[in-house]
Amino acid sequence: MLKRLAKILAVTAIILISGTVFAGASTPAKISLEMFTINNIWMLVATTLVFIMHLGFATLESGLTRTKNTVNILYKNVMIVAIGLLTYALIGFGLMYHGDSWLLGKCFGFGGFGLTAPAGDAGLINYNGGAYTYWTDFIFQGMFAATAATIVSGAVAERIKLDSFLIFSAFYVALIYPIAGSWGWGKGWLDRLHFHDFAGSTFVHSVGGWGALVAVMLLGPRIGKYVNGKSKPIWGHNMPLATIGTLLLWFGWFGFNGGSVLSADPQAVSYVFVTTCLAAAAGIVAASLTSWRLQKHPDLSMVLNGCLAGLVAVTAGADVLSISAAIIVGISAGIIVVLAVFMFDSLQLDDPVGALSVHLVCGIWGTLAVGLFCQEYSFLSQLTGVIAVGAFCVLGAVAIFLPIKYTIGLRMPADDEIRGLDICEHGMESYHGFQIFTNQ
Amino acid sequence: MLKRLAKILAVTAIILISGTVFAGASTPAKISLEMFTINNIWMLVATTLVFIMHLGFATLESGLTRTKNTVNILYKNVMIVAIGLLTYALIGFGLMYHGDSWLLGKCFGFGGFGLTAPAGDAGLINYNGGAYTYWTDFIFQGMFAATAATIVSGAVAERIKLDSFLIFSAFYVALIYPIAGSWGWGKGWLDRLHFHDFAGSTFVHSVGGWGALVAVMLLGPRIGKYVNGKSKPIWGHNMPLATIGTLLLWFGWFGFNGGSVLSADPQAVSYVFVTTCLAAAAGIVAASLTSWRLQKHPDLSMVLNGCLAGLVAVTAGADVLSISAAIIVGISAGIIVVLAVFMFDSLQLDDPVGALSVHLVCGIWGTLAVGLFCQEYSFLSQLTGVIAVGAFCVLGAVAIFLPIKYTIGLRMPADDEIRGLDICEHGMESYHGFQIFTNQ
Amino acid sequence: MLKRLAKILAVTAIILISGTVFAGASTPAKISLEMFTINNIWMLVATTLVFIMHLGFATLESGLTRTKNTVNILYKNVMIVAIGLLTYALIGFGLMYHGDSWLLGKCFGFGGFGLTAPAGDAGLINYNGGAYTYWTDFIFQGMFAATAATIVSGAVAERIKLDSFLIFSAFYVALIYPIAGSWGWGKGWLDRLHFHDFAGSTFVHSVGGWGALVAVMLLGPRIGKYVNGKSKPIWGHNMPLATIGTLLLWFGWFGFNGGSVLSADPQAVSYVFVTTCLAAAAGIVAASLTSWRLQKHPDLSMVLNGCLAGLVAVTAGADVLSISAAIIVGISAGIIVVLAVFMFDSLQLDDPVGALSVHLVCGIWGTLAVGLFCQEYSFLSQLTGVIAVGAFCVLGAVAIFLPIKYTIGLRMPADDEIRGLDICEHGMESYHGFQIFTNQ
Amino acid sequence: MKMIIAYIKPEKLNAVKQELYKREIFKISVTNALGCGQQKGYHESYRGADEEVNLLKKIRIEIAVNTDFVQPTIDAIIAGAQTGKIGDGKIFIVNLEECIRIRTGETGSKAIG
Amino acid sequence: MKMIIAYIKPEKLNAVKQELYKREIFKISVTNALGCGQQKGYHESYRGADEEVNLLKKIRIEIAVNTDFVQPTIDAIIAGAQTGKIGDGKIFIVNLEECIRIRTGETGSKAIG
Amino acid sequence: MKMIIAYIKPEKLNAVKQELYKREIFKISVTNALGCGQQKGYHESYRGADEEVNLLKKIRIEIAVNTDFVQPTIDAIIAGAQTGKIGDGKIFIVNLEECIRIRTGETGSKAIG
Numbered sequence A, B, C: 001m002l003k004r005l006a007k008i009l010a011v012t013a014i015i016l017i018s019g020t021v022f023a024g025a026s027t028p029a030k031i032s033l034e035m036f037t038i039n040n041i042w043m044l045v046a047t048t049l050v051f052i053m054h055l056g057f058a059t060l061e062s063g064l065t066r067t068k069n070t071v072n073i074l075y076k077n078v079m080i081v082a083i084g085l086l087t088y089a090l091i092g093f094g095l096m097y098h099g100d101s102w103l104l105g106k107c108f109g110f111g112g113f114g115l116t117a118p119a120g121d122a123g124l125i126n127y128n129g130g131a132y133t134y135w136t137d138f139i140f141q142g143m144f145a146a147t148a149a150t151i152v153s154g155a156v157a158e159r160i161k162l163d164s165f166l167i168f169s170a171f172y173v174a175l176i177y178p179i180a181g182s183w184g185w186g187k188g189w190l191d192r193l194h195f196h197d198f199a200g201s202t203f204v205h206s207v208g209g210w211g212a213l214v215a216v217m218l219l220g221p222r223i224g225k226y227v228n229g230k231s232k233p234i235w236g237h238n239m240p241l242a243t244i245g246t247l248l249l250w251f252g253w254f255g256f257n258g259g260s261v262l263s264a265d266p267q268a269v270s271y272v273f274v275t276t277c278l279a280a281a282a283g284i285v286a287a288s289l290t291s292w293r294l295q296k297h298p299d300l301s302m303v304l305n306g307c308l309a310g311l312v313a314v315t316a317g318a319d320v321l322s323i324s325a326a327i328i329v330g331i332s333a334g335i336i337v338v339l340a341v342f343m344f345d346s347l348q349l350d351d352p353v354g355a356l357s358v359h360l361v362c363g364i365w366g367t368l369a370v371g372l373f374c375q376e377y378s379f380l381s382q383l384t385g386v387i388a389v390g391a392f393c394v395l396g397a398v399a400i401f402l403p404i405k406y407t408i409g410l411r412m413p414a415d416d417e418i419r420g421l422d423i424c425e426h427g428m429e430s431y432h433g434f435q436i437f438t439n440q
Numbered sequence D, E, F: 001m002k003m004i005i006a007y008i009k010p011e012k013l014n015a016v017k018q019e020l021y022k023r024e025i026f027k028i029s030v031t032n033a034l035g036c037g038q039q040k041g042y043h044e045s046y047r048g049a050d051e052e053v054n055l056l057k058k059i060r061i062e063i064a065v066n067t068d069f070v071q072p073t074i075d076a077i078i079a080g081a082q083t084g085k086i087g088d089g090k091i092f093i094v095n096l097e098e099c100i101r102i103r104t105g106e107t108g109s110k111a112i113g
């Protein structure tokens, strides 16, 4: 297993040698150097913000699970950023944005391995009235890529084998994510259909969510989660950590959605900021009231999920929804996410952090909402996109998981799961010295 | 209570329907599209930075209180961002920045409910030689709004009822904050008086601080804080969390003060960065020395307060204080904040996180300092502003709190306070599995 | 000790009175106002990002050490930001960037105490095709300065006396850091030699690392670290905190390296983003595989070190390394850092957080790598820089430490070290109420 | 009256409580403990230094009972905690001379339940 | 010599210590415990799943005393911890056969105080 | 059989374990405790309010042994934990009436080791 990874790594390095140092400044013909610089800097700031979402995921996921698996979750999240960026450089970027190198309809194309900045103006990405460099394009997109795999990480927490998860993630992020993305953002067949997914309710969140769904079904619930058919609470161990994670994710979303304008256009970016924030706020309030009513007490973890639900849902249409529509999308996402947590729980699909409810369900809802609230987009196209991407991701995830399941296996041995993945996979504890009392 | 909130929510949604999608790009006549774009992007980056201050408050406040109330504090902080943004969209923005729709002298005006971007150039906010969009204006100001209520949250921690606090916050941020703000930033009577409060020592921090003072007096101290007239230490439970909070607040302050330039003017923004940082640094050093001398040991919580004290104090004059004046303001704030903590404690005003000392006292000090150190501003005007805003906020807070006190009540039952708000209000624990030993 | 610090402070304040308020906007002649504004704003955003690295260090260092010393580490990190900024304003900036006021060859110069913005265009820093204000220059450089001292803080954790450390830091950051920096970035003799250190593998990280090495040698290992010649594990107490620290450092590195372009040049900044991120990713993967193989289990703390190792190493050549070279530098840094941790451990140089391995060793490696991978830079010049800076820093650190050692002493009494610095230096606990079990 | 002290595996606490309830023993006190017994420990490693950890997480139960409840209590603990694998734990019995209910001041067998 | 073991409510620890000091009993050992007694528990709920928590936070005190100090110790604990409400706790007394001061090796009643 | 209870300084646990192993006593249980004894406490201060802390961190060891192991156990604890300074701790010995190995149901001296 280690050897295999090591080889992949070596190949990466060799192929990437094609990457070259930038060849001096050049500007796109049509826009001023100043505008080019602004657009580019904004995209880089947005990249930085998207990066911090990985810390958001790491802290949210570890906060909502148990101390005995914390090192493992943190480890996975750190690895995923790295794997995501490297595989995206190696192959993902070429699969997703290849200009017009379609090999199979508008479904699959490939622009080549590694990174090579085209010389001169050709290297500049003109988009949405702005422009930015090839490198900006890569790093912004690369930061997005890894988030899809991170979503899976939360859903499979506390029971998946480390190496199996890493192998899955590497393939999922290297192949499934970019191919699905190429259908829309890479100007493939869904783009032709006028399918609208502004910043990735479908292409990022649902892609992650479908992978998570397959994983959860293949893995089964954590030991002790369902006892005699009854769902038992397995508390997250650190609510401040979960809150840090959620608010860092919102923080990163300013770049995730704001950067998806792909230029610094003042009206567009600022409008996206407003819809994004109001949807998040609406998600919080709605989830809070729903949880308060249904659970008698307002559950912080639900409110955190509600915040993310609003963000995920508004992501597909942050640029085209009206203010009131954005708020309604946020409110409904906040309600839906709580009900979805209950639903998955009653189906005994054990998802420790609510990733399915947040990313899959609200990703779908947000994508469909664009068709419902915006006249210029057809509900049918949106539905087609949701279903097509779903089908592809489920098939892809199964195709990656099954070989792993039948070779090295997916799930930790029961004894190790009880003792915790931190000791069994990493030989270390997350909170050394702290007295932890647990009978789970 | 839930129903009431639900109704407010519904009304919000309906009224906000007036909000419309932006009507295509347009630039203000006088400045270049490039300049417009830069200014706008900077304001949006500043907004993002101000946003993270909510995470700063959430972590600082929970770090300085006890584990048994941590979920509650986090919950309140998350809700406040949401409530702040939504009420500001609904009514606050219209109360604070309404152009010239004064109804009562230059004291009270209203520009209408909800958000509507005026068409064309009229929608662009021209300010300070720059310009930005209506949406940028709203989201930047909206992020500010919620901070005032968050300040209260820390001071009333560990004993206030959750619903009472949320209702108070909603009204305080929807009405008191924007009306007070309209007097100065909304071009009201204080602005006429040439009252200078650059980024909100008074309009944000003191407004929050006065609300906190009223709340602390109405609530009384936590059980066990004053025993036989002696003040007992009630330790904060997580110093790393408190430090994260403080440094995130400083981080956000780059946007809070830097964004308050309201343009990307190179000289102005960079100068504000320097005064802000040097005052924070001076506050740290001064609080450290003061605490070291008076408490024998240097108290980390005091140094964190000192950092914030320097920041709060420099906020009123970050643009106009000389470098040396900024440092002196920071040093004095660092000393004052430690003494103020002692003073409030001896008055048995129990403020778990030092919010009164930091935001109220240093907010006042910073506002007055502008009158002392800058010839162009009159001490009298500054004092007038401090007193007028103080009187208004105290009255406002009392007017909101009293009805709550005499209907649903303000304070948790003693038994619940002892067991902790996390269990009693939320039915959950913040650090499940950790062994917590406490005899408080 | 307190008095001494107080005096320094007073002097600071007085001298700084020379600082004046900016004298109205002015632009450099050659570039457009727009370009000036963009460059300036990017540098300020980069400053903000570099600032958050202090929170990164604070959390990383406290996460990798024991609960009983957490307050102490946090305290030191907060103080260092303050001391760094103030001393840099007082003297450091004048020592490092003094135009051409050399007093001793191109080795030592001084431009005067305090901050004074030259009037008019002269105050604008023209650099790398861009420009920014004097204030931007100061605050960006000031944020860098403090990081060097912070590096020492991690290596000496859990045993150094607080006052001794603070005095050391003040002098090291006020004198050693800027003088060394002036040799290269201040256009001194190393710059003449065509020595290339883009963003500070040598001038920041190695400078900190050499100071740390001297400190570790003078202090000796923590009690219980080496028992009968065998190294014992002393676990870090909080892995989420350490992970937060590492990812915040990476987050800050976007500003650290991206800002070191010293302009918003689209090609240059975006290219630096890509090399920086790919090197970090490569460092993570390489450290993970190395640790997995050598320690049997993959050690999270090593992977975190690997991430930082990649970042530190790529910092010297982030602008000139090819993509593949950047990845190779990252991979090698990830391997080197793990081996270096083992090496220092076998030399019984006790470095609780791996600061020597990350900052010193990989700082050197990164600097040399520029000579190896880039034809335009000579390996010999790079080596000369490494050695010269190393010799100067070691001498400087010794010159500061020895007087401290023989007056107030460097190391905590053994009993206090066992009880913990939090209780003994600060009279408080980091996690009050938590049950901590420790036999160390 | 006897004081029964048992060390069990943490994950068996719920089962033991269940078995005790079945036998109408409702009052217990629990602390977390570390135990070193026959059970093999595990290896922790950190930054290149290793350590054999043989203090494993256990739960310590204390139950004060009247003499006629001793056997049911033992039975209940064994029923709930036995897996047959090394590390199942121990039960210790100590004589209890007096028991007082703080609330009422009652003593002896009346106070125990 | 007797070993006195008491379970009390956490918030009563200071009061109990005060009362013990009044009676010149200065040496005690304290651990935190979870207790399941007559006192009603509370409900915790998390993400839709509920659980009745009946292991409540208690403090366990251990005091070794010479026989003539037994009654004062009991009195002190009751004086400090009694509220009259369910959950006040219990005191258990066990015979103590020997006591050794590690520092000096002294044994018996001399070692206890 | 006897139950030996000892309070020692936390940093002495490893030494005590070493000494016990030398005397072939392998089974022990450990909890963390707070102790209030002759040892001076320290001063904590927080935001201007002070408190004398006299509950110091201690480790509580429980070892059940057959009677002929009592003296070796005491010797081992003293050998490992004694520094001669105040706060070294105490050893208490209580009579143990029965011991049962949960795994096998064995009782008495056979079960203890």
Ligand SMILES: Nc1ncnc2c1ncn2[C@@H]1O[C@H](COP(=O)(O)OP(=O)(O)O)[C@@H](O)[C@H]1O
Residues within 6 Å of the ligand: D007, D034, D035, D036, D037, D038, D039, D056, D058, D085, D086, D087, D088, D089, D090, F027, F028, F029, F030, F062, F063, F064, F065, F101, F102, F103, F104, F112, F113
């Ligand atoms: N003689 C003893 N004294 C104190 N504690 C003991 C003793 N024997 C066992 N224990 C406790 O019981 C736990 C389980 O003991 P172990 O011998 O591993 O069980 P088993 O005999 O069922 O395999 C130990 O971890 C320890 O906490």
Ligand SMILES: Nc1ncnc2c1ncn2[C@@H]1O[C@H](COP(=O)(O)OP(=O)(O)O)[C@@H](O)[C@H]1O
Residues within 6 Å of the ligand: D027, D028, D029, D030, D062, D063, D064, D065, D101, D102, D103, D104, D112, D113, E007, E034, E035, E036, E037, E038, E039, E056, E058, E085, E086, E087, E088, E089, E090
């Ligand atoms: N028989 C017992 N064995 C062990 N612990 C007990 C027993 N009875 C009570 N306790 C401890 O004392 C605590 C208080 O007991 P409880 O019955 O609730 O008090 P009260 O009888 O005063 O209402 C319990 O939570 C438990 O920790």
Ligand SMILES: Nc1ncnc2c1ncn2[C@@H]1O[C@H](COP(=O)(O)OP(=O)(O)O)[C@@H](O)[C@H]1O
Residues within 6 Å of the ligand: E027, E028, E029, E030, E062, E063, E064, E065, E101, E102, E103, E104, E112, E113, F007, F034, F035, F036, F037, F038, F039, F056, F058, F085, F086, F087, F088, F089, F090
């Ligand atoms: N009579 C006692 N009852 C309960 N615990 C005791 C008693 N005497 C001592 N201890 C425990 O032993 C620890 C050390 O006792 P101390 O008197 O300070 O030691 P020494 O007598 O060696 O100086 C105390 O902190 C406490 O936990």
